[in-house]
Amino acid sequence: MSFDVSVAPIYLLCRNAAYVETIVGQLSMYGLRATAFARAAALLAAIHGEAPLVVLVDEAACDDMALPQLLPMIARLHEGPLVYLSLPMAAQEQIELARAGVTDFLPKPFDGHRLIDQIDRMLEARSPQPARVLIVDDSETLAHWASNVLTMAGMRVRSVKNPLKVPQLIALEKPELILLDMYMPECTGDELARVLRQNPAFDGIPIVFLSSETQRGRQLTARRMGGDDFLVKNNDPDELIDIVAMMVDRYRRLRELMSRDSLTRLLNHTHLIERLLQEVARAHETIHPLSFAMIDIDHFKSVNDRYGHAVGDRVIKSLARQLRQAFPGADLVGRYGGEEFSIIFPNTSLLRAAQQVDELRLGFGEFRHLCSNGEPLALSFSAGVAQLGNGMQAEQLIETADAALYQAKAAGRNQVGLAR
Numbered sequence: 546m547s548f549d550v551s552v553a554p555i556y557l558l559c560r561n562a563a564y565v566e567t568i569v570g571q572l573s574m575y576g577l578r579a580t581a582f583a584r585a586a587a588l589l590a591a592i593h594g595e596a597p598l599v600v601l602v603d604e605a606a607c608d609d610m611a612l613p614q615l616l617p618m619i620a621r622l623h624e625g626p627l628v629y630l631s632l633p634m635a636a637q638e639q640i641e642l643a644r645a646g647v648t649d650f651l652p653k654p655f656d657g658h659r660l661i662d663q664i665d666r667m668l669e670a671r672s673p674q675p676a677r678v679l680i681v682d683d684s685e686t687l688a689h690w691a692s693n694v695l696t697m698a699g700m701r702v703r704s705v706k707n708p709l710k711v712p713q714l715i716a717l718e719k720p721e722l723i724l725l726d727m728y729m730p731e732c733t734g735d736e737l738a739r740v741l742r743q744n745p746a747f748d749g750i751p752i753v754f755l756s757s758e759t760q761r762g763r764q765l766t767a768r769r770m771g772g773d774d775f776l777v778k779n780n781d782p783d784e785l786i787d788i789v790a791m792m793v794d795r796y797r798r799l800r801e802l803m804s805r806d807s808l809t810r811l812l813n814h815t816h817l818i819e820r821l822l823q824e825v826a827r828a829h830e831t832i833h834p835l836s837f838a839m840i841d842i843d844h845f846k847s848v849n850d851r852y853g854h855a856v857g858d859r860v861i862k863s864l865a866r867q868l869r870q871a872f873p874g875a876d877l878v879g880r881y882g883g884e885e886f887s888i889i890f891p892n893t894s895l896l897r898a899a900q901q902v903d904e905l906r907l908g909f910g911e912f913r914h915l916c917s918n919g920e921p922l923a924l925s926f927s928a929g930v931a932q933l934g935n936g937m938q939a940e941q942l943i944e945t946a947d948a949a950l951y952q953a954k955a956a957g958r959n960q961v962g963l964a965r
């Protein structure tokens with residue numbers, strides 16, 4: 546498994562050689578290929594030749610063309626982000642640059658972490674995960690209409706007639722929005738919303754009422770009970786798609802803030818365990834295999850001691866990127882703590898999971914981390930993989946994988962231990 550080789554280059558326009566060196570150096574530490582240009586003509590020719598992922602333009606850009614002329618030309622040739630690097634500037638100036646085609650602003654001093662995060666988000670946005678919507682409506686015709694509309698818009702929809710089944714379905718399907726009818730035989734939509742809001746695990750999921758109820762007082766009561774919006778059924782597909790897409794997007798951003806570790810953007814410990822608990826429950830219910838891996842960077846303390854904490858952080862971030870790229874979008878990888886990571890493998894046997902972790906191990910071992918002094922540094926990790934046994938709980942699964950990791954360390958590191 547290689548590291549980021551498929552990613553297009555990053556072009557940098559900057560005539561300050563020392564600054565170029567800093568930026569190119571920082572980007573290469575994350576395995577990103579950056580090419581610098583000191584002249585606008587050379588940059589434009591390069592964009593023609595190989596489309597870049599991002600174009601970075603420094604405020605000290607070049608001598609051969611003025612920015613108001615150059616930026617719109619870049620924007621016409623290059624569809625991706627056009628990032629402007631500068632010291633803090635006035636809002637008016639920023640607005641003018643944005644009009645000229647700048648899509649993002651990155652303040653100086655250059656912070657590689659920030660750019661990497663931005664790039665990772667862009668890469669993830671290239672293959673967006675479909676929004677998961679749960680429709681709760683006793684009317685088959687209406688549920689069918691909404692389901693069709695949202696499915697045609699690329700969303701993944703599940704419909705249920707009986708509102709009493711919703712809590713169980715949320716745990717299984719993990720919807721990112723619930724579209725809820727108001728009047729159903731078993732209970733009303735606002736009663737269900739109230740119950741769902743009692744459960745902290747369901748608390749943040751947007752609930753949108755879709756009902757023929759036009760009485761403002763009833764609508765407000767429904768919202769007070771936990772609904773986030775109230776749509777009156779009007780058969781307007783565009784309105785439904787817009788509202789659902791917007792609310793799912795907002796929910797995802799909020800969830801990301803709550804559930805991600807800030808250094809790596811992987812699941813944080815709490816949410817990793819939450820996800821594992823869900824997958825363990827699902828595996829027991831569906832009788833599908835479930836495996837779990839613990840990964841720990843070898844001799845990491847000496848990386849910190851020898852090269853400093855900042856290099857250690859970059860190593861952690863690099864491995865995290867590698868893991869994210871290997872398991873995009875599925876929220877199955879987390880930072881267990883410090884330099885320890887975990888991967889959840891639903892529907893995967895022990896051997897298959899171990900094989901995937903071993904591929905990651907080889908890829909990580911091939912990667913050369915750049916130290917502050919420019920020296921390449923090769924590192925390795927050890928891992929332990931375990932498969933969920935009959936009646937086994939999440940805690941035991943973690944302990945078993947941890948014991949296998951301990952064995953891999955004891956056996957000489959840079960290997961994957963299997964719990965049998």
Ligand SMILES: Nc1nc2c(ncn2[C@@H]2O[C@H](COP(=O)(O)OP(=O)(O)OP(=O)(O)O)[C@@H](O)[C@H]2O)c(=O)[nH]1
Pocket residue numbers: 841842843844845846847849853854855856857858861882883884954958
């Ligand atoms: N830079 C950095 N270091 C961290 C972070 N979290 C934990 N560490 C360091 O990770 C190191 C973990 O070291 P140990 O668990 O003792 O083991 P090790 O040196 O990795 O050796 P083995 O696991 O036995 O191969 C400690 O020095 C921690 O301070 C972090 O977020 N950033």
